Amino acid sequence: MNAKRLHxxxxxxxxxxxxxxxxxxxxxxxxxxVSRISPEAPVPVVEINRESLFPGGAANVARNLRAxxxxxxxxGVLGDDNTGEDLRELLDQQGVNTDGLIVDPNRPTTxxxxxxxxxxxxxxxDREKCADLPPQIERKVLENFESRLESVSAVIFEDYAKGxxxxxxxxxxxxxxxxxxxxxxxxxxxxxRLRYSGLTAVTPNRSEAFAAAGLPHVEPAEDILRDEALLRxxxxxxxxxxxxxxxxxxGEDGMCLFRPDKKPHxxxxxxxxxxxxxxxxxxxxxxxxxxxxxxADAVDAAEMSNHAAGVVVGKVGTxxxxxxxxxxxxxxxxx
Numbered sequence: 001m002n003a004k005r006l007h008x009x010x011x012x013x014x015x016x017x018x019x020x021x022x023x024x025x026x027x028x029x030x031x032x033x034v035s036r037i038s039p040e041a042p043v044p045v046v047e048i049n050r051e052s053l054f055p056g057g058a059a060n061v062a063r064n065l066r067a068x069x070x071x072x073x074x075x076g077v078l079g080d081d082n083t084g085e086d087l088r089e090l091l092d093q094q095g096v097n098t099d100g101l102i103v104d105p106n107r108p109t110t111x112x113x114x115x116x117x118x119x120x121x122x123x124x125x126d127r128e129k130c131a132d133l134p135p136q137i138e139r140k141v142l143e144n145f146e147s148r149l150e151s152v153s154a155v156i157f158e159d160y161a162k163g164x165x166x167x168x169x170x171x172x173x174x175x176x177x178x179x180x181x182x183x184x185x186x187x188x189x190x191x192x193r194l195r196y197s198g199l200t201a202v203t204p205n206r207s208e209a210f211a212a213a214g215l216p217h218v219e220p221a222e223d224i225l226r227d228e229a230l231l232r233x234x235x236x237x238x239x240x241x242x243x244x245x246x247x248x249x250x251g252e253d254g255m256c257l258f259r260p261d262k263k264p265h266x267x268x269x270x271x272x273x274x275x276x277x278x279x280x281x282x283x284x285x286x287x288x289x290x291x292x293x294x295x296a297d298a299v300d301a302a303e304m305s306n307h308a309a310g311v312v313v314g315k316v317g318t319x320x321x322x323x324x325x326x327x328x329x330x331x332x333x334x335x
Contacts, residue, residue, distance in 0.1 A: 001300045006330055009304070010323045012294035013069040019148050020065070021141075021173065022058030022158025022165060022187075024076035024101065025110035025128070026087045027279075027318050029054070034117045046117045054318045055090050056112055058158035060279050061187075062096045064286035067320035068308075073148050075100035077107070077137060077164055083127075084109035100144045104137050110162055131163045138169055145173050154183035154200075154293040156285060161191040170194055185289045187281055188212060200292055201245040202237070203285045209233050209248045213240070220253055224266040234258035245298045247305065249284055257302045267302055270333045271310035279318035280309045287321070307333070 032048040055063045062074045074096050078084030080103050087109060091098050110128040114121050133141065141164070149155070155177045159165045174197050177184045185201040188194065190211035196202055210217045210229075213236040218229035225231075230248070237246055238258055246258040254269040287308040291301030307329040308321040 001303055001330070003327075003330065005300065006304070006327060009291055009294055009296050009300065010069075010326070013290050013323070014071075016070040016154065016290055016293045017073070017152045018065050018070050018289060018293070019073045019075065019145070019152040019155045020058050020062045020158060021075045021145060021155065022061070023110065023160035023162035024059040024074065024078065024087060025056040025112060025160070025162070026083050026090075027054040027056035027060070028052070028111060028113040030113065030115045032115070032117050034122075044117065044122065046115050046122060048115075053086055053090060055087060055094070055096075056279070056318060057110065057160045057162075057282075058156075059087060059091060059096075060282040060318050061156055061158050061286050062091065063094055064283050064308075064320045065290065066094050066096055067322055068286060068290055068326075069323060070290055071095075071097070073097045073100055073152065075141060075144050075148070077102050077104050077133065077141070079103070079107050079109040080105040081109055083111045100148065102137060102140050102144070104133070106134070107131065107163075110160075128162060130161060132166055133163060133169075138166065142169060142172055146176060149176055149180050149182065152182065154185070154289050156289055157184070157186040157196075157199075158282075158285075159187065159189040159192055159194055161189040165192070165194060167194055171197075174199070183289060183293045185285055185292075187285045196241045196243065198242045198244075200243065201247060201285075201288055201298075202241055202243045203247045203249065203281065203288065204237075205249045205281060206230070206251070209237060213237055220250065224250065224253055224256055225264060230256065231264060234264060245288075245292075245302075247284070247288060247302050249281060249309070255284075255302060255306050257298060259298060265299055265302070267306045269310060270307055270329060271313050280313050282318070283308045283312045283321055287326075 221227035311321040
């Protein structure tokens with residue numbers, strides 16, 4: 001993709017309105033240093049010197065969309081707790097419309113706490129309740145979805161296996177989005193095995209793709225386009241989910257784009273340094289969907305996603321990529 005085409009695509013991002021539906025959470029980072037081992041057990045003692053809070057899960061996808069310039073509506077479920085209030089406030093501050101965040105008093109807001117010392121994650125502990133939504137909350141989610149659908153250009157389904165997306169609810173939303181002819185995308189989760197149907201794009205990572213295809217995970221081959229196990233998985237998922245685009249993220253091996261009746265397209269990574277991969281998948285789907293919403297070619301959209309992922313993995317913590325950083329990455333990696 002040349003610079004003129006990239007700038008043209010990015011210029012259309014602020015005109016897009018995206019609806020993100022899925023499991024929202026709060027990412028909490030405790031930063032510190034290790035200077036000794038505990039006398040109580042052979043574990044490091046981390047002296048905490050600061051704390052950071054970031055939107056996580058589906059909320060991080062919304063944050064990434066805002067960083068790229070689009071308008072965003074978020075639809076999810078919070079607990080009746082301080083964590084939920086903190087998450088709503090963070091999203092409000094970043095310009096995300098939070099009217100679709102519904103409070104369920106019978107579950108906590110999902111909270112992931114990471115302790116980071118000297119730039120490395122030491123441990124993570126989670127507070128969550130992974131259970132299906134009660135019928136009355138599920139009805140509210142669907143009502144909110146229907147009320148927002150006509151005003152958006154694309155819908156992203158974000159499954160973190162926390163219980164928001166049941167197959168019944170997903171089927172209803174997929175049907176409505178198809179009828180409204182919206183760009184649709186999903187980031188699947190290997191623990192819930194939801195069935196997607198005819199979406200514009202699906203973005204599993206390698207292990208999620210193998211799990212969804214029902215095939216044992218195989219280590220990658222040196223040449224991705226000769227990786228027979230991966231190619232078989234890609235074709236299997238194209239038959240199962242019938243997406244227009246299947247973008248499998250491959251970590252240090254980049255990405256592979258599968259489309260019906262086309263040869264697979266491998267996109268090598270452009271990441272210069274990798275400090276933290278948490279949230280990179282959120283950046284991928286946000287960038288891909290925005291590019292597809294403005295009718296970018298699928299290969300161009302995937303390449304933009306690859307560059308955006310390369311930017312965020314070079315940062316510690318869940319992070320975002322700005323249009324300026326995306327342009328800089330393309331310029332830096334021009335062939």
